[in-house]
Amino acid sequence: xxxxxxxxxxxxxxxxxxSISNIAQxxxxxxxxxxxxxxxxxxxxxxxxxxxxxxxxQKEGVSVYFEIQHKCARCSDVVHVFKAIPEVIxxxxxxxDMDLLVYVQADSMRRIHEIREHLDAQIDxxxxxxxxxxxxxxxxxxx
Numbered sequence: 001x002x003x004x005x006x007x008x009x010x011x012x013x014x015x016x017x018x019s020i021s022n023i024a025q026x027x028x029x030x031x032x033x034x035x036x037x038x039x040x041x042x043x044x045x046x047x048x049x050x051x052x053x054x055x056x057x058q059k060e061g062v063s064v065y066f067e068i069q070h071k072c073a074r075c076s077d078v079v080h081v082f083k084a085i086p087e088v089i090x091x092x093x094x095x096x097d098m099d100l101l102v103y104v105q106a107d108s109m110r111r112i113h114e115i116r117e118h119l120d121a122q123i124d125x126x127x128x129x130x131x132x133x134x135x136x137x138x139x140x141x142x143x
Contacts, residue, residue, distance in 0.1 A: 001046065004027055004037065005037055005041060008034060011023045012047070016051075062108060062109050064104050064131060064133060066129070067128065067130075069099050070124050078100075082102055085115055087111065087115060
């Protein structure tokens with residue numbers, strides 16, 4: 001990747017639907033050069049896709065964060081529990097009293113409850129705190 005690829009990616013991060021002409025003008029390349037670079041970035045897996053991100057108020061379902069404390073020697077020893085739950089979006093190791101922060105999006109509060117009960121039944125999980133997402137004001141997720 002060179003400075004042109006980085007500039008193209010920066011433009012697409014701001015607006016993934018930006019026209020090739022506008023990107024070309026912004027990065028001082030021809031439209032065909034920009035098109036070819038984007039195609040190569042996609043083929044090489046650098047650009048993995050494009051997505052629509054809805055505000056929380058437009059989504060169906062429920063989003064929660066679970067703070068997880070476990071008794072395993074390593075977080076990687078318990079991550080398999082979360083990989084088996086399709087509604088888990090992210091699972092991150094964190095500092096502090098808790099060990100993991102797990103973001104879950106489910107169709108209903110009932111499903112969140114089922115997931116929570118499943119986690120409660122895991123012998124390696126010691127403590128769970130659940131935080132329901134009420135509103136979302138900033139999401140720079142695309143970065």
